[in-house]
Amino acid sequence: MSEVVYPRESVYNLIPKEEVYTQKPPRYMSKYRETVILEKKSTKDAMRTMGPSKVEVPSPEKYLKKHSKEPKLPEKTQCLTEVRNTRTARKPPIPARTDNPLMGIQTKRDFIKTTTVVPMKPQPTCVDTSKGHKQLLENSGLVPKYIKKKHYGEVPEYLQQRNEEERRAQEEYDNFVREQREQGAMKDLSDEERQAVLQGLKKNWDKLHHEYQGLSVVTDNLSKKAHKERLEMAMKQLENDINLIERFKTIYISNN
Template identity: 65%
Template sequence: MESTELMYNLFPKEEARTEKPPRYMSKFRTSVVQEKKSHLDAMRTMGPAKVEVPSPEKYLMKHSKPQLPENVPKYSRVTGGTLRKPDVPKKTDNPVMGIHTNKDFVKTNVLENTTAVARKPPPIYADTKRGDKQLLEKSGLVPKYIKKKDYGETPEYLQQRKEETRRTQEQYDDYVKQRMKQGAMKQLSDQERQTLLQGLKKNWEELHHQYQGLSVVIDTTPKKNRKERLESAMKQLENDINLIERYKTIYIANN
């Protein structure tokens, strides 16, 4: 008496297709690549890119150093170019004199400190007897979520799911009503349902009695086949009984 027709199979299901968003491409990609390539080209050698090759006659003597040409610009790792910052002044250089200012640093510092707003310490809490402190905001004790505009409202996806369930149930009810008007389906009454349920349980008890009477040692093929047939029939009856007990409203086809 199990019906293979389900309400979810009566309507076509739409396949949910998720479109993958396009990959993010920065508008500065080309400039970054060119800048990186230029830096790599500038640092390909351990020294200047073009240096005059010394002749074999002018070999280096002991305790001598190679002399680089003066017109070759030096590369700076800080600025990323060929310009260098000015050198540190030597101890023999005289500092720049004659620079004066009318600013009173003492009064300015006093004024800034007296008019400054005191910094408020962040709220904390102690979670151990030794006084270990933690930030209160990250503890979950601050009621910051109840101040949101959508606090306490049903999420939109739950509302959509509820509306789809209601619409599907209405369509199924309309379909059942139309089929019942056409005479193709009829609803089982409570008495018929109970009678059918008692009959199924009685059949299961008979099969179970036969199953209990099987031999303990199953050493032949007919015994094995009979045991498998009884188990399959009992399993089918158990599924039918669970189906009828689960649903109180059951429709069957007249044909």
């Protein structure tokens, strides 16, 4: 049940309240306390004075001599001399000038010479940055590997196919034009007529251009804007016709 809280100035505050005492838990005591105290006393009593109780006093005869603390080699014994004599065998004498060498004997040095492998050549590399980054020169694109291909210098198949299709289309067009000319439906435009048509188209373009230059700069109504657009379209059509006639030398027209 929660305790009722009254205001500071209240009659109920005059009633004396019972004091509540909280009991603290018992202090922790280790079970090894007595053994630790005994061990500490036993070690402390042994060293009550400054240093150990009994110290061997150095005698004046055993003073420090020169080179006494340097490491010393073991003394030579008969066993060590015998081992050394057994390990170092006496070398054979030098052969005389008249002695013939033994033939057919393969030594270790000859075997090494016969089994040595040719060292591998380092792969050529290309350094492309100031920090030393490098890559293989073969795959860097700096070596013209394409000239070593099997089909180098040959026309690709798709280009051959395209050229063949263009040739067939040109042949079909030439045949169609020949048939139309034989039937009299088309005729070849002469050079004089072609030049006359070209000059006429240029004169018409000059007239339209002169009229276009005379237009007002400000197109403030719809009629001016429409007139300007008509002139631009007509000039553009004349330019296309002039380019077409100048591009092709031979022009066919129908008789109708």
